[in-house]
């Protein structure tokens with residue numbers, strides 16, 4: 529344990545932190561990060577860490593981009609704040625909406641802004657209810673999601689995945705929710721009658737059939753949309769099986785159910801295209817974006833909506849006289865200026881090209897870890913991945929889900945000691961480094977992670 533995190537040094541226990549053990553917080557100082565440069569962050573003692581997961585999968589352009597800092601400063605000086613709403617906005621927000629629509633994976637998209645990814649998903653459901661309610665589709669309230677996904681931390685979005693235990697723990701209402709399986713290929717494949725394993729195509733067809741029966745059981749006329757992450761990040765960085773999205777989209781189309789792509793993490797290059805929808809053949813009706821949208825230097829998120837979806841909202845506005853929805857910080861001018869600059873940087877520095885060029889090095893570095901006795905396997909997709917851990921000699925599946933597994937926790941702590949920050953999910957270590965990472969930094973990251981795994985193995989062996 530690092531010296532500064534021991535109880536004797538810890539004098540400030542007023543702060544309550546999420547995704548943290550509240551009891552541990554009372555006696556142990558959290559890791560306090562005070563600076564950052566490129567893919568590195570530095571703690572209050574000056575110790576450096578490679579941010580292997582871009583903090584919350586968000587700092588796409590690394591920690592010290594001068595152009596982003598300048599864009600924020602310029603806007604701060606021009607007009608630090610003016611809310612967008614009540615038929616008023618600021619120039620940079622108009623420009624950002626046009627620019628985002630131009631690169632969106634939906635033709636002629638309409639754009640609304642919010643502050644966080646959770647809020648974007650939350651508002652999208654609210655807008656769906658609004659539009660449906662005014663166009664004879666009032667009964668279409670329900671939303672389909674996949675167990676184990678994460679779509680946010682608001683009361684509504686907590687209901688969209690996570691786990692039944694977590695929803696129970698917070699007392700989340702789930703009356704409008706329909707759940708289907710999280711695709712987990714090949715781990716969730718069934719053995720066939722002949723003993724041969726289920727093929728990827730058969731697995732995908734099974735999930736499409738499961739979706740069909742979930743829709744039929746819930747009543748197709750009561751369902752508005754399905755929401756899905758192109759790449760299931762919080763389920764452990766699970767890429768969809770081959771043909772998954774076209775297959776489920778065919779079922780949704782049959783019943784007139786829309787598909788919302790939660791691109792809060794996958795948007796802005798993570799999978800090797802600007803959007804995960806492009807990587808996985810998704811034709812979304814709506815998309816939500818956040819995090820990479822401003823390289824997370826400022827809080828801003830976006831709802832990217834098809835003209836059809838927006839037309840239904842227009843009907844509501846005709847009746848009510850307005851869309852009675854806004855937020856003080858929605859489309860905050862400083863955040864909008866940073867987002868606009870982020871898009872410009874993606875284009876002029878060819879960030880997507882860089883991701884594609886560095887992907888083989890990243891995948892090779894993950895593959896190279898599979899010889900470690902604690903590594904049961906790796907997952908790779910774009911510039912993201914996960915290392916699945918298992919104790920030597922253990923049988924059965926590794927722990928998954930949002931709760932920390934014992935091995936995942938131990939490896940996470942050991943990685944901190946070795947100077948690399950990863951995200952433990954069950955017994956997997958999830959990673960998604962800043963998109964600007966270079967080859968030498970990937971080598972260093974893998975080296976530090978291996979040493980951390982060696983430390984865990986030593987501790988396991990000593991018992």
Ligand SMILES: Cc1ncc(COP(=O)(O)O)c(C=O)c1O
Nearest residue numbers: 644645646678679680757792793
């Ligand atoms: C796929 C996905 N959707 C939504 C969210 C919520 O975004 P935020 O934390 O900005 O509210 C997250 C957060 O990690 C996410 O991973």
